[in-house]
Amino acid sequence: MKRLLCAVLPLLLLLVGCQKGPTRYSRTTVDTFDTVVQLIAYDVDEQSFAQKADSLEAAWQEYDRLYDIYNEYEGLNNLCTVNRQAGIAPVKVDARILDLLAFGKEVYTLSGGKVNIAAGAVLKLWHDARTAGLASPATAVLPDSAALKEAAKHTDIEDMILDREAGTVYLKDAAMSLDVGAIAKGYATEQICRQAETLWESAAVSAGGNVRTIGVRGDGSPWQIAVENPDQTAEQPTVATVQLEGESLVTSGDYQRYYTVGGVPYHHIIDPVTLAPAAYVHETSVLCDDSGLADALSTALFLMPVEDGKKLVDSLDGVEALWVTMDHQITMTDGFESRLVGNGETR
Amino acid sequence: MLSTDKLTFHITDLLIPAVAVLLAGVLMVLSAVLPQPERREAMITVDGEVIAVLPLETDADRLFELSAGGVNRVVVTDGCVSVSEADCATQVCVHHRAISRVGESIVCAPHGLVVTVVGGEAADAPDLIAR
Numbered sequence: 324m325k326r327l328l329c330a331v332l333p334l335l336l337l338l339v340g341c342q343k344g345p346t347r348y349s350r351t352t353v354d355t356f357d358t359v360v361q362l363i364a365y366d367v368d369e370q371s372f373a374q375k376a377d378s379l380e381a382a383w384q385e386y387d388r389l390y391d392i393y394n395e396y397e398g399l400n401n402l403c404t405v406n407r408q409a410g411i412a413p414v415k416v417d418a419r420i421l422d423l424l425a426f427g428k429e430v431y432t433l434s435g436g437k438v439n440i441a442a443g444a445v446l447k448l449w450h451d452a453r454t455a456g457l458a459s460p461a462t463a464v465l466p467d468s469a470a471l472k473e474a475a476k477h478t479d480i481e482d483m484i485l486d487r488e489a490g491t492v493y494l495k496d497a498a499m500s501l502d503v504g505a506i507a508k509g510y511a512t513e514q515i516c517r518q519a520e521t522l523w524e525s526a527a528v529s530a531g532g533n534v535r536t537i538g539v540r541g542d543g544s545p546w547q548i549a550v551e552n553p554d555q556t557a558e559q560p561t562v563a564t565v566q567l568e569g570e571s572l573v574t575s576g577d578y579q580r581y582y583t584v585g586g587v588p589y590h591h592i593i594d595p596v597t598l599a600p601a602a603y604v605h606e607t608s609v610l611c612d613d614s615g616l617a618d619a620l621s622t623a624l625f626l627m628p629v630e631d632g633k634k635l636v637d638s639l640d641g642v643e644a645l646w647v648t649m650d651h652q653i654t655m656t657d658g659f660e661s662r663l664v665g666n667g668e669t670r
Numbered sequence: 671m672l673s674t675d676k677l678t679f680h681i682t683d684l685l686i687p688a689v690a691v692l693l694a695g696v697l698m699v700l701s702a703v704l705p706q707p708e709r710r711e712a713m714i715t716v717d718g719e720v721i722a723v724l725p726l727e728t729d730a731d732r733l734f735e736l737s738a739g740g741v742n743r744v745v746v747t748d749g750c751v752s753v754s755e756a757d758c759a760t761q762v763c764v765h766h767r768a769i770s771r772v773g774e775s776i777v778c779a780p781h782g783l784v785v786t787v788v789g790g791e792a793a794d795a796p797d798l799i800a801r
């Protein structure tokens with residue numbers, strides 16, 4: 324009997340070591356707000372995974388509605404409501420809106436005014452021209468430059484008044500509006516992942532390409548997260564793959580959302596100085612702990628020359644970045660390079 | 671006090687576990703090394719429901735008129751699949767590169783349509799792609 328146990332035990336241990344432990348589950352959801360949410364998590368069984376995933380999707384849906392600038396919802400004051408009430412009255416809003424807008428102010432300062440959530444008036448002109456141009460490519464036009472210049476006069480973030488005690492936000496300038504496109508996805512992803520950290524030890528989320536990891540993979544190895552190749556005609560679908568252990572990776576690029584006027588593509592990330600699509604790089608990618616910060620910084624870096632971006636990144640703790648330049652060269656910080664898959668140890 | 675009997679070890683006591691370990695090892699290596707069936711296909715889903723599966727070895731050109739409204743044209747050429755045409759507002763699906771690697775996907779979010787390459791093992795594929 325003792326002998327039999329001796330024989331069976333290691334066999335059992337080996338099999339257990341190979342196949343047991345939490346199982347990897349994944350789910351891809353397309354929500355009604357044009358965002359694909361991919362979720363991977365290690366859990367004890369399918370039902371447990373599905374339950375938790377459902378609760379996170381519900382939370383995600385709430386953020387979506389709160390941060391929606393295009394539609395209003397019955398019984399809910401959201402950013403669309405805030406925009407409609409510009410110059411009229413303060414709007415009582417959910418704390419999650421106040422938190423996002425306060426973060427928006429921080430990001431404005433951090434990026435030297437490059438990332439401005441109060442620039443909705445300018446961004447709306449581009450959004451409308453792009454939407455019309457995509458629906459009818461033959462008649463696609465650029466937004467009127469006089470209209471852009473006029474709109475740019477109504478983008479002062481100091482005119483966005485947050486009142487924590489009253490729980491309200493008021494846009495003082497009737498012609499201004501908020502557009503949180505550069506920060507909302509990352510910010511919501513960060514908040515939801517903090518919730519998910521209480522549910523799973525090991526998970527990874529992509530919200531419309533905004534990646535945030537929790538812990539490491541179920542087998543103890545780091546998550547492998549790739550950066551999309553901005554050259555959509557290139558054979559290689561990605562330009563780099565990094566190892567993450569609980570951090571976030573967010574990318575901004577000119578290759579996804581754009582429309583074409585007279586054969587020239589115009590993408591959606593607008594330079595606040597030129598009031599036209601930024602033309603410094605094809606893509607920027609930021610690696611750091613906080614997904615909201617990663618989202619904001621990847622946009623900020625996209626809106627400045629590589630050298631300025633490197634200075635900004637160097638001034639911040641725990642932030643690494645990658646750039647794909649206009650001539651498709653890849654440049655990155657040393658810290659980013661040290662995370663590349665195949666570059667030995669993580670960190 | 672320990673009896674001397676318990677400390678005695680016979681070589682045969684080691685033999686059986688050793689063989690067991692070896693056998694388990696060989697089985698594991700075999701299951702990892704043996705070739706998986708490698709027939710790549712484009713799985714097309716709308717709101718999570720599979721509406722079509724196209725083998726990537728055969729060129730194809732399919733127009734999907736979705737019941738909830740909206741149109742996507744999915745094309746298979748030279749082992750790659752892409753969305754060549756759609757009437758969605760953002761055109762992100764049309765702008766997306768042609769895909770051919772297992773695990774890659776193209777999403778048309780406004781239509782809830784996802785094209786995913788499936789089949790075989792996704793060796794070396796990243797867990798997620800930041801884009």
Ligand SMILES: [Zn+2]
Binds near residue numbers: 760764777778779
């Ligand atoms: Zn589409």
